[in-house]
Amino acid sequence: MLGKIFVATALAVTLSGCVVAVGGDHDFDDDSSWKKAQRYNQEQVNKLQMDMTAEDIRTLMGKPDFSESFNKDGQMVQVLFYRTHHDKSDGKTTKEECTPLIFKQNKLVGWGDKAYQYL
Secondary structure, three states: HHHHHHHHHHHHHHOOOOOOOOOOOOOOOOHHHHHHHHHHHHHOOOOOOOOOEEEHHHHHHHHOEEEEEEEEEEEEEEEEEEEOOOOOOOOOOOOEEEEEEEOOEEEEEOOOOOHHHOO
């Protein structure tokens, strides 16, 4: 019995310094991966030029967060979405937190919400 008390006391003393953080809003953590990606994407959007190909963009910015492809008026349209701003702290990236990049016939023809609305 004395041995069990000793083990329990030793565990209590050694584990008393352990802290586990669960949940919460970690906006103070500037090193979080989504913030790094978001900041990087913002910088890359400033480098965009009309007529870049989708492959040029993927080389520059990496894999998009979302993508869409469809045929409109006989032209192939592709939209790549890259996270560029924060909406709410729910741990999920949404299209509303992304900048759309619009391609027609594999050439960049516009980006941003206005360009996406004009589709």
